[in-house]
Amino acid sequence: MNAAPPRLPRSGSLTWRLAASAAFWVAMGLGLIGWFVIRTDARQIEAAADARIERQLDALVAAVAFDRALGPLLTRPLADPEFERPLSGFYWQLTGPGGTVLTSRSLWDSRLPPPRPGEGRLVARDLWGPRGEALRVLEREVTIEAPGGRVPISVQLAVPRAAIDEEILSLRRGVVLAFAMLGAGLVVVVVGLVVWGLRPLRRTQEELVEVREGRRQHMDVTAPSEIAPLVEEIEALIEQNRATVERARHHVGNLAHALKTPIAVLRNALDSGDAEAARAQAMTLDRLVQHHLRRARAGALAGSAAGESAPHEVAQAVATALSRLTAQRGLAIEVRGERAARVRADAQDLTEMLGNLIENATKFAARRVRVTVSAPRGLPVAIEIEDDGPGLSPGEDAAALARGVRLDESKAGSGLGLAIVNDLAQLYGGRLSLGASPSLGGLRARLELPPSRG
Amino acid sequence: MRLLVVEDHAQLSAQLRQGLSEAGFVVDVAADGEEGAHLGETEPYDAVVLDLGLPRLDGLSVLRRWRAGGRSMPVLILTARDAWSEKVEGLNAGADDYLAKPFAMGELVARLNALIRRASGVASPVLRFGPVALDTATRMVTREGQPVRLTALEYGLFQYLALHAGRPVSKTELTEHLYAQDFDRDSNTLEVIVARLRRKLGEGLIETIRGQGYRLLPPR
Numbered sequence: 001m002n003a004a005p006p007r008l009p010r011s012g013s014l015t016w017r018l019a020a021s022a023a024f025w026v027a028m029g030l031g032l033i034g035w036f037v038i039r040t041d042a043r044q045i046e047a048a049a050d051a052r053i054e055r056q057l058d059a060l061v062a063a064v065a066f067d068r069a070l071g072p073l074l075t076r077p078l079a080d081p082e083f084e085r086p087l088s089g090f091y092w093q094l095t096g097p098g099g100t101v102l103t104s105r106s107l108w109d110s111r112l113p114p115p116r117p118g119e120g121r122l123v124a125r126d127l128w129g130p131r132g133e134a135l136r137v138l139e140r141e142v143t144i145e146a147p148g149g150r151v152p153i154s155v156q157l158a159v160p161r162a163a164i165d166e167e168i169l170s171l172r173r174g175v176v177l178a179f180a181m182l183g184a185g186l187v188v189v190v191v192g193l194v195v196w197g198l199r200p201l202r203r204t205q206e207e208l209v210e211v212r213e214g215r216r217q218h219m220d221v222t223a224p225s226e227i228a229p230l231v232e233e234i235e236a237l238i239e240q241n242r243a244t245v246e247r248a249r250h251h252v253g254n255l256a257h258a259l260k261t262p263i264a265v266l267r268n269a270l271d272s273g274d275a276e277a278a279r280a281q282a283m284t285l286d287r288l289v290q291h292h293l294r295r296a297r298a299g300a301l302a303g304s305a306a307g308e309s310a311p312h313e314v315a316q317a318v319a320t321a322l323s324r325l326t327a328q329r330g331l332a333i334e335v336r337g338e339r340a341a342r343v344r345a346d347a348q349d350l351t352e353m354l355g356n357l358i359e360n361a362t363k364f365a366a367r368r369v370r371v372t373v374s375a376p377r378g379l380p381v382a383i384e385i386e387d388d389g390p391g392l393s394p395g396e397d398a399a400a401l402a403r404g405v406r407l408d409e410s411k412a413g414s415g416l417g418l419a420i421v422n423d424l425a426q427l428y429g430g431r432l433s434l435g436a437s438p439s440l441g442g443l444r445a446r447l448e449l450p451p452s453r454g
Numbered sequence: 455m456r457l458l459v460v461e462d463h464a465q466l467s468a469q470l471r472q473g474l475s476e477a478g479f480v481v482d483v484a485a486d487g488e489e490g491a492h493l494g495e496t497e498p499y500d501a502v503v504l505d506l507g508l509p510r511l512d513g514l515s516v517l518r519r520w521r522a523g524g525r526s527m528p529v530l531i532l533t534a535r536d537a538w539s540e541k542v543e544g545l546n547a548g549a550d551d552y553l554a555k556p557f558a559m560g561e562l563v564a565r566l567n568a569l570i571r572r573a574s575g576v577a578s579p580v581l582r583f584g585p586v587a588l589d590t591a592t593r594m595v596t597r598e599g600q601p602v603r604l605t606a607l608e609y610g611l612f613q614y615l616a617l618h619a620g621r622p623v624s625k626t627e628l629t630e631h632l633y634a635q636d637f638d639r640d641s642n643t644l645e646v647i648v649a650r651l652r653r654k655l656g657e658g659l660i661e662t663i664r665g666q667g668y669r670l671l672p673p674r
Contacts, residue, residue: 282556286556317542317546318538318542320542320545320546321541321542321544321545321546322545324545324549324550325545325550325551325552327572347539348537348538348539351537351538351539351542352537352538352539354538355538355539355541355542356538
């Protein structure tokens with residue numbers, strides 16, 4: 001009784017499911033935001049760097065001159081010594097008309113790629129330098145007053161990208177780290193919430209274990225409103241179970257009591273060698289056992305779900321079975337009426353009812369037994385069993401339904417049949433009535449049962 | 455008449471063997487479903503008493519196996535549960551009758567006799583062959599109204615011929631239906647029994663058909 005409950009198949013963990021979906025959305029959301037932040041900030045870093053380069057470019061432009069014989073000239077050197085150090089990454093280059101070029105000493109004998117025609121605008125480009133280093137280049141075309149007229153000169157100034165890239169990279173690292181920590185924190189919070197939120201379920205289960213093991217009579221979890229109905233249902237189930245057990249115990253008590261007297265008589269009859277009395281007591285015992293078996297079934301049924309069954313189908317199965325027994329009497333059992341009718345009764349119990357009624361009809365019928373199923377809308381389903389036998393007189397109807405009364409001692413049977421049908425019909429909220437069959441002339445048993453909803 | 459009783463309860467099985475033997479049947483007993491199914495498939499029985507709750511193979515499966523295999527001997531189901539749903543299931547699986555425990559031996563014998571008669575296509579319990587009458591219900595044989603005393607084997611042989619009247623019945627067939635599975639069979643005793651029957655019931659009743667066996671003429 002206290003064995004561990006059978007392990008049902010699990011559909012994964014709720015915590016894991018929520019954590020995984022939270023992690024997915026947090027990663028997606030934070031990833032997208034992070035990407036925007038990094039992109040925006042990287043642009044600002046580049047813009048700030050460009051502004052610094054532009055100031056140097058302006059200084060360069062201010063020093064540019066032109067000589068018809070020598071080409072572009074610098075009237076004074078730039079302040080930054082990096083422009084003098086060979087291949088330092090800091091370069092400038094002036095391009096005059098006719099391909100005349102002047103470069104910083106740092107550029108040595110290499111050249112920057114020729115400027116794009118820009119017509120006075122400031123152009124920023126990323127290029128590869130003579131050492132293969134990444135360069136940030138700003139260039140502008142200016143017009144210089146020179147002897148003999150105005151001269152267009154392209155001015156280019158390059159600095160290494162390394163510093164800028166370093167700055168962008170460290171920004172990216174910082175953002176990724178911060179967002180990852182934020183995301184992990186969010187997932188941890190979600191998991192915590194789930195675990196915390198499911199704690200009442202856990203507590204309910206623990207109490208259920210205690211109830212099952214008998215350490216506790218009732219569940220008294222104060223559960224949140226989402227779980228309270230579940231707890232209440234379980235509580236009701238426990239109560240129903242308790243009532244069923246109580247009823248069963250009561251019946252067993254009754255049975256033991258009822259059996260004791262015939263057993264005592266039986267024992268005396270055996271002692272005195274009275275076989276006839278012993279046989280009578282054995283029959284009484286058999287009848288008692290049958291009666292209590294039905295009662296136990298009825299008790300088990302009360303309050304539980306009954307299911308639904310199809311009277312036409314059940315009657316047909318019973319008729320087929322019975323026609324094997326009555327074959328040589330040339331008896332015809334006909335089943336007709338509503339095939340689609342459904343009653344709110346367990347199929348086994350319906351078989352029990354129809355079996356008793358139809359068998360009873362075959363016992364008394366001369367040639368014909370007819371079963372008719374009718375299902376008028378909004379009314380109980382009626383199953384009528386008619387035969388062309390002798391039938392019953394009006395006074396006998398009521399007696400026939402009483403337990404253990406046999407109206408015709410010449411036919412085999414325990415005399416319980418109709419009483420059992422009556423009991424079962426009442427249990428299902430239906431009724432059994434007996435009368436005369438107008439068309440066949442014999443008995444008509446009318447069984448009414450509530451229709452199945454839906 | 456040879457019967458198979460498939461029943462796992464040892465005491466009830468012994469009671470059945472005794473009661474049915476006293477009623478003139480030759481009885482083979484099987485204690486589980488597999489053994490019962492096998493015997494029913496291989497031996498020619500005139501009827502079977504089959505319990506539903508059996509070890510190894512339940513009674514309904516045994517019955518379905520026989521019917522699926524074309525075995526058509528009459529089967530009476532014996533069970534402790536007399537719920538109608540079970541009755542319907544049993545009959546629709548091919549059973550011919552149904553008896554719920556507890557039952558009276560007399561009731562079982564009467565039902566078996568009726569089943570065997572029905573299987574032979576005989577409606578009335580009393581068969582008449584000229585001056586000789588055979589009542590299968592009471593196992594009484596009369597000649598011109600006077601009771602004739604027959605031994606169990608004599609009665610069994612006469613009843614078998616009577617239920618299959620009109621067709622020749624071979625000695626092998628008779629042996630199979632008159633003796634249990636483990637009995638030492640000797641066809642010469644059959645000739646002795648037939649001779650005694652002829653003396654008791656009249657010479658012209660049982661014909662000998664050379665090479666085919668014996669025949670009783672159909673009732674007039």
